Structure formats: structure tokens, C-alpha cells
Amino acid sequence: MSDRGPGYEQRLARERETFAGQVEVHGNLPPSAHHWSERHTRPKLEALGVPSIEELIVGEIAERAERLDRDVVVLSLGSGNGDQELGWLRTLAAAGQHNVRLRLLELNPDMQARAEASARELGVADRVELLTADFNTWRADTAHDVVVGYQALHHVLDLEHLYGQIRAGLDPSGVLVVHDMIGRNGHRRWPEALEVIDRIWATLPPRLRRNAMTGAVDEQFVDIDCAADGFEGIRAQDVLPVLLDHLHPSLFFPYGNVIDPFVDRIYGPGFDLAEPADVRLLDHLGTLDDTLVDLGVVSPTHLIGLFHPTEQPLRVHGSRTPERSVRDTSVVDPAGRVSFRPGGTTGDRLVRGAGVVTGRMNGVAHDDWAAPSVEFPLLTTAAVGALELRTFVPDDSADHGSVTIAVDGVPVAKADVGPGLREQVVPVAIDAHRQVRLSFDADWSITAGSGADRRTLAYILVGLRLLER
Structure with a gap:
């Protein structure tokens, strides 16, 4: 995508404005999200030999730090305030591994300033390099052993350019670690998933339909286009297929779809984990979500995986292969149905x-x-x-x-x-x-x-x- 289109600069400004004051980026998820993750996501990851996404990242860095007699070069895409990345350094240092150099690629200068201050405070500024640049124009200028895309790829407009630069700058034995969103653009629901959510929505009490952002009880699920004026989910549905065109997976774990609205920051806070009925509902939703993904009725919206310049032996969960996880965007509804519209006609x-x-x-x-x-x-x-x-x-x-x-x-x-x-x-x-x-x-x-x-x-x-x- 060489032509980034009209409104690009406005979107860029919006992205800077949105994250300039955000000190906490990856946290603040409601308890419902953690409950679902512990019950329905973590066990599947553990079965693949992955205790957690953090341990996966640190493990990939540590393996190379032990094997190589030089600094391991780690690039973090969309590093924000650098809190996670500096945590990786602390964990590695505690294990006696100091031959790691971090490169933090981030668009927002305010976040880079916070990362720089934190690195100085921790005494590791000499191990951290700040790269203030736009994903869509950045060019790889050195070889990287580990590249981490942690909830960053769904902000990228020119995925072809970024993946090309990652591949060009990745050491032959290097790895891209991905933890990201792969659902519909703007994080909207595909029709087949929206139909299921609408049917569930019609059964919920008002307190579980309360919008934490507006305070209003939403009679119908509000399917917001998060990419309307910024880069949030701008090409989410292309994150996976374009990635598979550039690199080869060795670990591939896609998950989630229908569960998303019930564990996000908008409606997720309505669930009370001290209320047994709410816990049962979350567990039912998690089981339904897993079943729909496994059957191929809906396509997954999240991905954890490892990707390489060359083909590797592949670990997957059940039948959740790369091929079955790519949503066919050439059709509106794979089942070819007229979708359900609550309270009205078709x-x-x-x-x-x-x-x-x-x-x-x-x-x-x-x-x-x-x-x-x-x-x-x-x-x-x-x-x-x-x-x-x-x-x-x-x-x-x-x-x-x-x-x-x-x-x-x-x-x-x-x-x-x-x-x-x-x-x-x-x-x-x-x-x-x-x-x-x-x-x-x-x-x-x-x-x-x-x-x-x-x-x-x-x-x-x-x-x-x-x-x-």
C-alpha cells in the first residue's frame, strides 16, 4: 500500500493525541477478562508449552542470549511507555543474562520520553535505544534477533511495508513474536458473529448491557467502528493473511470472537465475579466462543504466535490452523443468511x-x-x-x-x-x-x-x- 490515502495525517495526529497522556496502556482490563483468560485461554497455551505471553517473549530472548556470544538485539513495535520491555530486561538480568539490547519503536514522543526516564531510573539506559518513527514509513537499519508485536500490528495501515521491513531486518534464525488482534477492521463484528451476539444481548439484564463509557444501558449491542478517525483496528482483518505472506509460523494460537464484547472495557465491567450467576454466564459464553471457533462458524479475533523467515515445525491448538483462521473477506456472511435483527424485520x-x-x-x-x-x-x-x-x-x-x-x-x-x-x-x-x-x-x-x-x-x-x- 504505497498510497496511504486522504486523511492520513489527521489519523496520525489523532493517534499521537490519543496515547500522549496514557501511562497505563495494556492494563485496566475488567475482572471478567481475567476470568475468561484463566479459564479458556491460559490452559490451551499451557498445553502448547507456553505459560504466558510474557514468558514466551522472555523465553525467546533468553534462548538467544544463552546461545549467542554477542548482544541479542530486540525490537519492540509500538513500545509505548516501555514498561513491559524494561520488565523483560529486569527478568533477564535477574537470571544473569545481560547481553540484551532493546530497540523501542514508537510513534509518540511523549511515550518515548517516559520510556527514556524509566530506563535512566533503572540504570539500563545504555541498553535501550529509542526509535521515534511511523510504522508505515520506518525502515530496518540493523539485524534483529527478536521482534515483538504486542498489540501493535492492528494500528498499522501499510502492513505490507512493515512486514517487509521486519523480514528484511530479521536475523535468519530470528523470530517475530505476535500478540495481536486479527478480527474485522475497526474491531467491528463480522455478520455471523454479530448475529450470535445480538441474540445473546436480547437475554441480558440491563446491568450487563450498561456501557461503561457512556453510562447508558444499550438496548442493542453497539458495534462501534474504532477506526473511524484513527488507526485503531485500521486493517485488523489483514494482520494475519498479510503476515502469512511474509513469514512462517512455528507456534500458532488464535482465539476469541463472540466473547469479546463481554470482556472488554465497555461492557465487561458489568460482570460481578462475586455473583455466581455472572460467573456461570461468563463460563457459558467462553465455552460457546470456543465451540464456534473450533467449528469454523466464526473466525478468531486474537492471535498469539511465533513467526520466522523460513518454514518451521508448527504447533497449533486442535484444528485452529493458519488456513482455517483467515476470514474470507470476499463474502459478507459465509453462511449466506439474512441475519437476525432484534425487535424488527429482516x-x-x-x-x-x-x-x-x-x-x-x-x-x-x-x-x-x-x-x-x-x-x-x-x-x-x-x-x-x-x-x-x-x-x-x-x-x-x-x-x-x-x-x-x-x-x-x-x-x-x-x-x-x-x-x-x-x-x-x-x-x-x-x-x-x-x-x-x-x-x-x-x-x-x-x-x-x-x-x-x-x-x-x-x-x-x-x-x-x-x-x-
């Missing part, structure tokens, strides 16, 4: 004509109010020549404007939407038997009324008919 009621909805209709609420951005995963049953769009905006609202219609992200037409009921036919050409992403982006929004309804809306989508060419 896409078959809104969408008619020469196409069917094959997955979650993102941005359309249960009462058919449309958000400023709406997305329809469609399969055309015949060649489409135009769209018949029916919309409604309440007469007492003065807000209206244009809606940009796009096919697979490429704008193809515009429609005018205003107060009252409007019906219009817009020329849009789509070939027959195509799986496409049809999206509508309004250039205005209506803020919902006061009270519990805090949605940002645009108009009511009354109907959409695909007209044959």
Missing part, C-alpha cells in the same frame, strides 16, 4: 427486487431509522440498472440533504432526501450474481430526542428496490 422487508440481503444491515435500527452511514451486504439475482429509493423525514424537521450511494466503497450516484415521503429512481449499475457492499452516506444528521434515545440519525428508510437492467 432485510427482506426493506430490500426488494433483483437482490437479497446476505448479512447484517449496519446502520439501520429496529424501527427503520437510518444512521448517517448505512451498509447493505447484497447478492444481486439479476443485472441491476437502477435503485428505487423511498425515504421519509418528519415534516417538523428542517434537516435534509443528499445521500451518496456507493458500491464496494466507490461512489456511483447521489439522491436528494428531504422532509416528508420521497420516492426516486437513481441509475446504479451492478452485474448479476455479484456479492457487493451497497452503502448510503448522508451529509447531515438528526440528533434524537432527549432521554434514553441518544442515537444519531438521518432519515427513515421506507424501502429500497433493485430494478433489473
